[in-house]
Each structure stands twice: as structure tokens, then as C-alpha cells.
Amino acid sequence: MKKINVLKPVLVSNQQRARENRKVFDKMNSLVINIIGSPGAGKTSFIKNIVTNLKTKYKILVIEGDIKGQIDSKTISRLGVDVIQINTVTECHLDAFMTAQALGRIKKKYDLVLVENVGNLVCPAEFEIGEDYKLAILSTPEGDDKPLKYPLLFHLARVIVINKCDLLPYVDFGVGDAIRNIRKENPGATIFEVAAKTGAGFDKVCKHLEKEIHARKKKNTR
Amino acid sequence: MKKINVLKPVLVSNQQRARENRKVFDKMNSLVINIIGSPGAGKTSFIKNIVTNLKTKYKILVIEGDIKGQIDSKTISRLGVDVIQINTVTECHLDAFMTAQALGRIKKKYDLVLVENVGNLVCPAEFEIGEDYKLAILSTPEGDDKPLKYPLLFHLARVIVINKCDLLPYVDFGVGDAIRNIRKENPGATIFEVAAKTGAGFDKVCKHLEKEIHARKKKNTR
Numbered sequence: 001m002k003k004i005n006v007l008k009p010v011l012v013s014n015q016q017r018a019r020e021n022r023k024v025f026d027k028m029n030s031l032v033i034n035i036i037g038s039p040g041a042g043k044t045s046f047i048k049n050i051v052t053n054l055k056t057k058y059k060i061l062v063i064e065g066d067i068k069g070q071i072d073s074k075t076i077s078r079l080g081v082d083v084i085q086i087n088t089v090t091e092c093h094l095d096a097f098m099t100a101q102a103l104g105r106i107k108k109k110y111d112l113v114l115v116e117n118v119g120n121l122v123c124p125a126e127f128e129i130g131e132d133y134k135l136a137i138l139s140t141p142e143g144d145d146k147p148l149k150y151p152l153l154f155h156l157a158r159v160i161v162i163n164k165c166d167l168l169p170y171v172d173f174g175v176g177d178a179i180r181n182i183r184k185e186n187p188g189a190t191i192f193e194v195a196a197k198t199g200a201g202f203d204k205v206c207k208h209l210e211k212e213i214h215a216r217k218k219k220n221t222r
Numbered sequence: 223m224k225k226i227n228v229l230k231p232v233l234v235s236n237q238q239r240a241r242e243n244r245k246v247f248d249k250m251n252s253l254v255i256n257i258i259g260s261p262g263a264g265k266t267s268f269i270k271n272i273v274t275n276l277k278t279k280y281k282i283l284v285i286e287g288d289i290k291g292q293i294d295s296k297t298i299s300r301l302g303v304d305v306i307q308i309n310t311v312t313e314c315h316l317d318a319f320m321t322a323q324a325l326g327r328i329k330k331k332y333d334l335v336l337v338e339n340v341g342n343l344v345c346p347a348e349f350e351i352g353e354d355y356k357l358a359i360l361s362t363p364e365g366d367d368k369p370l371k372y373p374l375l376f377h378l379a380r381v382i383v384i385n386k387c388d389l390l391p392y393v394d395f396g397v398g399d400a401i402r403n404i405r406k407e408n409p410g411a412t413i414f415e416v417a418a419k420t421g422a423g424f425d426k427v428c429k430h431l432e433k434e435i436h437a438r439k440k441k442n443t444r
Contacts, residue, residue, distance in 0.1 A: 068370070071367055122340065170389055
């Protein structure tokens, strides 16, 4: 038996579904961010910081994508915002069809929808889910060469967050080298340096998100 | 268009090819280890330590799987052992067919073949390549909950290495919790704690590998 290449038709079908999801999010006037990074890069801690800083000003929904379990959903739920869990079972990424299932469970309008994808630097980048944009998280212990080794995500992401900057004294990671490597793949990306553990750098990230939430609302009410 | 589920036939076909690869490795009398972990978990640094410790006693080949580039191959080549680079281009894992291509380029017999898979905790676990066994690397900054969130790899791996133990004072990682979580998925796994950056813990890993290399030779010469 030969290997069968079905990625292209699956992706085309996924893109159609992503466009339909997009229409639903547009009706809700939501800014939707698809958050992608390695296992343990700090996606959940990143979301915790955003939620803590913005939950009194904006209605926030978090969609948690995990192969198995509800560890992150429970963490986020404790912050008092709505969370929808998607378990992908064997799939290594969220796709537009799984996201559509979550959409069917949304009963309110949200200003901001944060989607935590499955921890994986490769596959989630290939599947649109109806997001406004992809946000990549790179943590300092992973090394500054990762944008060169996993280029697609860093090429596609509009925002790239360098996390765990509190560990810089203890790991081999050059922030300048990382930024240069990111710029090779994506000259226009907005880059932030944060430490989700301490909250450092989140003032800038939140200011940026607030601008985007308002820009999105203006765009839709035109 | 509907999503087409082709994973099962692809895996069956892959397993057949993996068995053929296995026969080739058997003829060479090689212990073949499929090394899997997240991006930046320390797979290359782990291999560097093994090669440095064992290269004078055994013939070692390293097969490097990367989506793009040759960063790790160049690092390993400098240690004076043979390296074969496989670039998967878009694929998120090595499979038996890609490994077969590397096999075609092997001209000598090796005691130990270390295969560094693409950095990914999910997909590489699903594809056999003809290995003796899978070795999983979990680094402390990733968090001690990863065996529960990415269970397949931790279920299948015969050896599990907890790396970056030098960072334990700076990260939220309980070694006891990690081991408990690993044991839930895999009660019989051999677990090592190391710091690839400092070399700590590699005496035990290398002793274990030496035993396995000799056991493999005995098995094949019976």
C-alpha cells in the first residue's frame, strides 16, 4: 500500500469551515486569537495573565484544546471567566470542525476569545479555525533557534511572545538572536517579551490587545 | 467535502515498512533508539552527552529528523561521529519510509543508532520507524503534568528522561509529581533524571545503554 496524500483536500475543507466560524465570530463582534506553542511554553499562564488584567473591562471566553483531560480548563475557570473544553482525543491540533462544535455551545457575546491550541509547534499552524490571527509563544528554555527549525508558525503568527524571560540568567537563549531568527521568517510580526510567572511585560501585551478589541468593534459597526 | 480518515491505513503501511527497517538494523546488530520530546526539551544535548561518553567504545550513528535545516546535524558532526540528516519539509514526525531512505545511505555497521525525531510530543509517538524502543525526554520547564496531557508517548516509551534538572530551583516542577504522572501511564518505564547542560546523571544513562548494547549483540549472535 502506498502513502496517500490527503492533506490538501482536508485543508481546503477545513478552510471553508473556518470561514463559516469566522462569520459567527463576526456576528459576536469578537477578537479571536489562536494561541500556539510547544508543550509547556506557558500558553495557559499567558492566558491567565491576560484574563486577570482584562476580565473586569471585557467579556472573555477561553477555549481550551487538549488531547486529554481538563487540567487547564479548571485553572482558567477559577478566574471566573467562561471556558469551553475541546478534547481532541488523538488529534495533535485544533481544526475548524472541532472549533465549530465549541461555537455551538456559545450562548453569549464575548469581546475577546482566547483559544489555547494543543501544545505543538508544527501541526496547529496548518489549520485555520476562524481566528483573527495566530499568536505564537516561544519560551526561553526551548532555545532561540526554534523559529528557524519550526518556520511555518513563526511565519504565520501576527504576534509572537517570548515567554519565561525570568529564566534568561539560567538558560542559553539570546533574545537578540531569537528576534533576528523570528524576523527572518516574519519581518512584520509584533514581538513581546514577558514572564508569565511574574506578570512582567503584560502591561504592553494588554494595551496592544485592548487596541485590537476596539479596532475590531469599529470595523464591525461600520 | 467531508474529512477523510486515512490514519489507520497509513499507519498499517508504516508498520510494514518499520518491520523491514527492523530487519536491516538487525543485520547490522544495532541498538536503535527513537528519541522523542517537545521542541527544546534537550534531545540534541542529550545525544551530545551520550556520544561524548560512548564514542570511543562503540560505533555510533545519529539520524537527525528536522522539518528544515541542519542545525543539529552540524552540532553532532563536530563530535566526530557519523550523522544522517532527514528533512521532513512539512511533516511533523519521522516515519518508517523516511527512515528507510536514511537506511539506504548507511555503509557501515553501528552498535548504537540514535534517531532524533522532530520536536513534537504528539505525532512522532504514532509512527514506528523500526526502532528497538522509544525514549521520551521531558524537560523540567515544560511542567510535571505533561505525561497526563500527552499520554501516548509516555505510555509507549520504554525509557523516560527528565532533563534540565539543573533548572529545578527556578521552575514549578515536582520530580515526585512527574514520576507519579509517568507511572500512571507507564508503570514499567525506566526513568532517569539528568541535566544535559552539566552532564549530571549521564553516568547512569550510559551504563544502562551499554547493558542494552551488549544484550542486543548477544540476542543477535545466538
